[in-house]
Amino acid sequence: MSVSLLFRNIPSSSAKRVLLLKSIRCYSTPVESSDISVSNLEHSTEEEDDVFLLRQKQYNDQLVESLKKLKATPVEEIEGLADTLETPLTEKEKQLDAELFDFLKKYSQSNKIIETDNLNMDNIDSSSSTLSSSINAFKGSNTINGKKFPYLIPSQRDKPYTTQELFLRQLKHASHTAKLGANIHDIYFPHKDISSPSLPEKMTMSKLLAAGVHLGQSTALWRASTQPFIYGEYKGIHIIDLNQTLHYLKRAAKVVEGITEQGGIVLFLGTREGQKKALYEAAKRTRGYYVSSRWIPGTLTNPTEISSSWERHEVDMLDRPTGRELSPEEQTGIVKPDLLVILNPTENRNALNEAMQARVPTIGIIDTDSEPSIVTYPIPGNDDSLRSVNLLLGVLAKAGERGLKNRLQKASN
Numbered sequence: 001m002s003v004s005l006l007f008r009n010i011p012s013s014s015a016k017r018v019l020l021l022k023s024i025r026c027y028s029t030p031v032e033s034s035d036i037s038v039s040n041l042e043h044s045t046e047e048e049d050d051v052f053l054l055r056q057k058q059y060n061d062q063l064v065e066s067l068k069k070l071k072a073t074p075v076e077e078i079e080g081l082a083d084t085l086e087t088p089l090t091e092k093e094k095q096l097d098a099e100l101f102d103f104l105k106k107y108s109q110s111n112k113i114i115e116t117d118n119l120n121m122d123n124i125d126s127s128s129s130t131l132s133s134s135i136n137a138f139k140g141s142n143t144i145n146g147k148k149f150p151y152l153i154p155s156q157r158d159k160p161y162t163t164q165e166l167f168l169r170q171l172k173h174a175s176h177t178a179k180l181g182a183n184i185h186d187i188y189f190p191h192k193d194i195s196s197p198s199l200p201e202k203m204t205m206s207k208l209l210a211a212g213v214h215l216g217q218s219t220a221l222w223r224a225s226t227q228p229f230i231y232g233e234y235k236g237i238h239i240i241d242l243n244q245t246l247h248y249l250k251r252a253a254k255v256v257e258g259i260t261e262q263g264g265i266v267l268f269l270g271t272r273e274g275q276k277k278a279l280y281e282a283a284k285r286t287r288g289y290y291v292s293s294r295w296i297p298g299t300l301t302n303p304t305e306i307s308s309s310w311e312r313h314e315v316d317m318l319d320r321p322t323g324r325e326l327s328p329e330e331q332t333g334i335v336k337p338d339l340l341v342i343l344n345p346t347e348n349r350n351a352l353n354e355a356m357q358a359r360v361p362t363i364g365i366i367d368t369d370s371e372p373s374i375v376t377y378p379i380p381g382n383d384d385s386l387r388s389v390n391l392l393l394g395v396l397a398k399a400g401e402r403g404l405k406n407r408l409q410k411a412s413n
Contacts, residue, residue, distance in 0.1 A: 190387045194278050197394025199402070200253035205242045211391040213381040214240045216368035226368045229380035238368045245380050249392060252363045252377045253399035256339065260286050261403035263317050264338030269295065269351055270389070272344055278390045282341075286400035287319065289337070300354040303334040310335060317411035336360055341396060343389050346370050365392055 075081065089097070155162050161169070188210035198207065208214065216230065216238035231241035259266060266288035268279045279290040298306050312331060314322045336358045342348055345364035352374050355362050364375035365383040372378040382388040 190390065193387070193390040193394045194281050197391075197398045200250045200395050200399050203246065203249065203395055205246060207391065208242045208245055208381075211387040212385045213245055213388045213391065214242050215382045215385065215388075216240050217384075221369040223369055223371060225372055226366065226370070226380070229366070229372075230368060240368065240380050240382070248377070248379045249381075249395060252379055253396055255361070255363065255377055256286070256341070256396050257399040257403035259339045259403070260288075260400040261407045263407060265289070266339045266341060266400055267291070267337035268341045268343075268393070269348060270343035270393075271295065271347060274386050275343055275389060278386075278393050279343075282393050282397035282400075285397040286404060288400070295348055295351045297350050298354070299351075300334070300336050300358040300360065303332065307335045308332055317407060319408075334358070339363065341393070342375065343393065344383050345375055346383075349374070363396070365389065 070078075149164075149168065152164055152168070153162070155165060186206070188207065190211070193211070214231070218237055219233060222230075222238060226238075229240055229244050231239045233239065256266060266283075266286050268282050268288065268290040270276075270279050270290075270292060271294060276292040279292050282288075283290040296306060312326060312335065314324050314326065316322055337360060340351065340355045340360050340362045342351060342362060342364040345352060345362075345366065346369065352362060352364075361376040362374075363377045363379065364370075365381050365388075366372045366375065366378040367381070367383045370383070372380075379392060381392055
């Protein structure tokens with residue numbers, strides 16, 4: 001057998017090995033070392049096929065050995081390489097190259113290994129360089145060997161994957177499979193009760209139930225005046241009727257919306273741990289005020305000691321200072337809000353008493369151990385859970401924000 005090789009895109013003379021094989025021109029003769037006799041196989045098709053496969057295997061083995069020897073041979077030691085490269089391709093070789101190109105074009109569309117749009121079969125020499133550049137571009141875009149993982153050492157093809165490669169394969173697999181499955185709707189996210197609360201008309205019993213608003217106090221702490229708000233008893237605790245909660249919540253939201261729309265001041269009060277963030281967001285939405293620490297006695301009833309030192313000025317319906325000079329009575333008089341919203345009324349009896357004396361309406365969350373008559377607009381619900389308190393406070397703040405927008409829109413027109 002004689003083998004003639006034709007190379008394209010050979011590197012410069014400084015290269016020590018042949019890097020890219022353009023095409024192989026082979027002129028084969030029957031294998032001389034074959035000792036198989038076919039005289040007895042003329043009438044057997046199956047045996048003829050076996051002989052053909054055996055000859056083909058021997059031919060392929062010899063070709064592989066020749067390629068291995070050629071791969072280990074430096075470019076400078078190959079005799080007649082320049083003449084071989086300058087020899088033009090025959091029609092048969094061009095036909096084989098075209099068939100090989102069509103084969104690669106057909107089976108390389110899915111993984112985009114070869115950019116077939118840039119290849120031109122009219123010029124075989126230029127197609128070789130384009131093919132090599134496309135393959136190199138594919139290798140460079142690989143996330144494992146590329147810049148995305150510069151410190152990754154890939155394993156050999158005949159070796160198992162390393163721990164790093166297995167981890168990257170797992171991430172790649174998870175990026176596809178994590179998006180599969182059912183689409184889950186109507187999920188309760190507690191943090192949204194503060195950042196993006198619901199409007200009063202969009203509040204449902206399912207949301208109240210998810211936040212735990214229905215959970216009351218122990219039956220041993222029950223106050224008889226909350227009987228109309230109780231749905232039943234379960235395992236030693238009272239269950240609050242959410243129908244009543246939803247009704248009273250919407251009524252209180254209407255009150256907050258009306259006060260902010262008329263330019264009133266809303267004061268939010270909550271002295272338990274973890275309520276400060278919700279109070280701050282509620283006051284920010286309604287342009288009101290909040291108290292998250294201890295209530296100072298006399299805030300609403302003792303202007304001489306508490307509110308006399310506060311700086312005061314008059315604003316219009318757009319919350320812009322009017323610049324009018326206040327009278328001495330206005331400078332030293334009591335400063336009181338138009339509405340007081342209390343998250344834990346049982347622990348802030350002093351604030352409720354002062355609101356009654358100052359004739360300030362109040363809204364409070366009434367649990368089964370609280371007294372509904374101490375607030376003007378009670379909302380039956382769980383005042384111990386932060387989720388419950390944040391949900392109810394968020395609805396009130398959203399209603400106040402809508403009233404504020406209506407006021408600003410009317411004043412600007």
